[in-house]
Amino acid sequence: MKNIEPKLVELLKQGYCTPQISQIAKKLKEPGTTIHYNIKKLERDKVIRSYKAVFDYKKIDAGHCTYVFVNVSSEDYGSPEKIAHELANDPRIESIDICTGDYELLLKIRTKDIDEYYSLMKEIIAKFKFSKASSIISLNQVKSEFVRAA
Amino acid sequence: MKNIEPKLVELLKQGYCTPQISQIAKKLKEPGTTIHYNIKKLERDKVIRSYKAVFDYKKIDAGHCTYVFVNVSSEDYGSPEKIAHELANDPRIESIDICTGDYELLLKIRTKDIDEYYSLMKEIIAKFKFSKASSIISLNQVKSEFVRAA
DNA sequence: TCATATTATTGTATAATATTCAGATATTTA
């Protein structure tokens, strides 16, 4: 058998979706062409960045969710953006923020389990020479990406 | 003129999108019917929870992003889930986690500006009798919902 | 092991949906 599922998940996690114009038209009781026009405008103006799927992350081996506060190395302290952009390549990192407070970066990380989390952290701490990383583990994800849990 | 934009944003923020089967088929070089079958399976098994849009939140009056750690009231300490589910109704709250550490809840909040943030916080602190709330403001959102910033 | 049931793949036909286009209407600009 072809194992298409992981490829689908990877594509749908970031994009490869599209708005349901006729469903929206029905819901808002407006002509489909009007909805179409307005959505294209939002796309043209880059108000909409992407259309994507939201998963039950436990079911795609990404059920272990952790927030990580990071102090970057003293050399990188002045421009954490560079590291942030490199971290953005990792598909296990859901979000990256430059933030106020005692740390420069706040990461949201999804891994299969705490073991995978541990190895990812060791990897990125070594690679980017973080001076400190402090973790908060999510025990229950009630809402994610504006979508409520089942 | 009809001002459809805010209604579109509200709908697309949580759903009203669908996968682009033929595009995925082209990308993965598989028959469209095979992709269709596999995606329907993911939906049937509730692996996929929703299809939605990701926005440039600055452009939809939601550019002020804050992470808020919450201590709930002593009465609610044993079951923060109840409050979490009520908070989930607010469209300005992107995510809600029950978490480890010094706080019970971690919220991700998107408002137009710090004024709207302030009034929202006053509202929910009063409503749910939080005993403490500690905020970290996002200065730069490099990646959100698995999608990189422009 | 081998028969049987279940699940997965895929081409063809059809249904549903998005998109184009052109004309009308509203709004902005100068």
Place this chain on the structure above:
DNA sequence: TAAATATCTGAATATTATACAATAATATGA
């Protein structure tokens, strides 16, 4: 207030998803 620009919308068309049926692969269990 006239001209330019942006928005709305119905009708025609193009694209895409879906239903179906045949086939193939895998799992089940005596």
